[in-house]
Amino acid sequence: MQYTDHAVLNASEQLVVAAAAAAAPSVFNTQPWSFAFADGGLEVRADPDDASMPTASAGRDVRLSCGAAVFNARVALARLGHGSRVSVLPDAGEPLLVARVTLTGDAPDPALDALYRWVDTRRTNRYPFRPEGVPAGVLALLHDAARLEGATLRLLDGEPEYQRMLTTIRRAVWTEDESVRDDREARLSPGAGGPAIPVGNLGPVPRRELPDDPPVRDMAEGLDVAGRGSAAFEPHPDLAVLETADDDPGSWVTAGQALQRLLLEATGHGVAASFANQPLEDAELRPDVSGGAAHFGSPQMVLRLGYPTARPPVPPRRPLSEVFPGLRG
DSSP: OOOOOSOOOOHHHHHHHHHHHHTSOOGGGOOOEEEEEETTEEEEEEOGGGOOOOSTTHHHHHHHHHHHHHHHHHHHHHHTTOEEEEEESOOTTOTTEEEEEEEESSOOOHHHHHHGGGTTTOOBOOSOBOSSOOOHHHHHHHHHHHHHTTOEEEEOOSTTHHHHHHHHHHHHHHTOOHHHHHHHHHHHSTTOSSOOOOHHHHOOEEOOOSSSOOSOOOTTTTOOOTTOOEEOOOSSOEEEEEEESSOSHHHHHHHHHHHHHHHHHHHHTTOEEEEOOGGGGSTTTGGGGTTTSOOSSEEEEEEEEEOBSSOOOOOOOOOHHHHOTTOOO
16 A cells, blocks of 8 residues: 655654544553554554453454544544545554554545544543433434444443343453453552553442442452542443444454544533443453344443543553654654
8 A cells, every 4th residue: 555645744743643642542541552654644553562451352452442542643633634544454464553544635524623622631430420311412422423433332221221231240240350350450559560540540439339339340349459439429320332343353443443433522522431341351241242132233342421520630641752663853
């Protein structure tokens, strides 16, 4: 594939794109990616050594995280006045090359440009949400955002589907492999190497005030992490499943782009999100996320959506010089 040569990113533009891509969400804040600029745009590579989570979904999570970074790069390029196109998995001989984002001679997409202001504002929010649900009109916008990127956001708005999902999440917590918990504990320990989730981003320990556990993922489940406190969580948040028609590495990258587009759209409407992906990390439980009901494809993410009561801090990020070793300037 040949890059177009109508434009080359200058040093300041590279910095903007680098910072935006590196601000994407990733599983357990592992940031499993590396980037390289070429004459016509950006290459995004998976860096699985930075995401060696011992779960069945590890490979999928890496590519999904990289997909979110790809989308942020597209948004930043639109803000800089550049049109772009994406080639997913462009080289069969280089499986870690997740995507190539190429500058084009087209006008930038104004919808992408409009999302740029939320790149640094978006946070994964593991704090309690307000009890009121997200309005149907806003949920429809999030559904449309996922659809524009080739995925489907399926809202769990009826019974018994909603309770079935809660049961599946709880089963995943109860049956979690000890090696997964040990890995999380190592990543959360003081002085652990690489990015982690600090106390301020973990959120409080969910207070067990209901007959069943609240539908929020505690990333430090079963671990004693000082300084968290506890809080009562909303009993009935909006839950949704992000799905793709297929289930292969290209689909995982698609899911990451769709996820980030809907997260930025949600942020612009004051809606926060966290994730309840425990069942997706267990190969035996993942099919239960669909529950046998009519659905649109393979489940890639389980989202908890709502209006936040607190704003988490910016999570730690790898140095740009580390993820963009060829960054100019």
